[in-house]
Amino acid sequence: MFLKSITYAAALLAATTAFASDASATAxxxxxxxxxxxxxxxxFTTAELIQLGEARRENDAVGEQFILSGANRTQANSHVVSRGKAQLSSQLGVNPAEFTTSELIQLHVARRDNDAVTVEFILSGRNRQAEDLATVNRGKAQLAAQLGVDPTQYTTAELVQQLTRWED
Structure with a gap:
């Protein structure tokens, strides 16, 4: 059951991240x-939405409330390692306390797809570094252009969030 859940979550995550190059599709x-x-x-983040959907699909009221309450974001819970997270991290050969469940799923998918760049990105911790507002890539520039704003004034996540609200 756990591996089915991980496979389901990984598939959802892969499907969601496949749209990352098209920010409006991601939004x-x-x-x-x-x-x-x-x-x-x-x-909620995309990862939290996927986890929430999985919790509801499995009738996991505790997991659902954990995400809905925001308790999953508190530092006090960062040391908590569930059995599933421990199992997945063991399969990946990494310390479960050093990675979020979402990162473990992303790492699993990257290794399965032989994506060495993404594997190294996650293992290095660079995926957690705050975005430098001054850094503007093509995607961020495109989002800002759609909104008519200066891309150096917003993070990519903020631009995506604004675009989502703007399109509603």
């Missing part, structure tokens, strides 16, 4: 997940 995917789950727009 629509997140909006779609939010609508399906009946949660307010912009309140």
């Amino acid at each position: 629509r995917s997140a909006s779609q997940l939010e609508a399906q789950l009946g949660v307010p727009a912009g309140q």
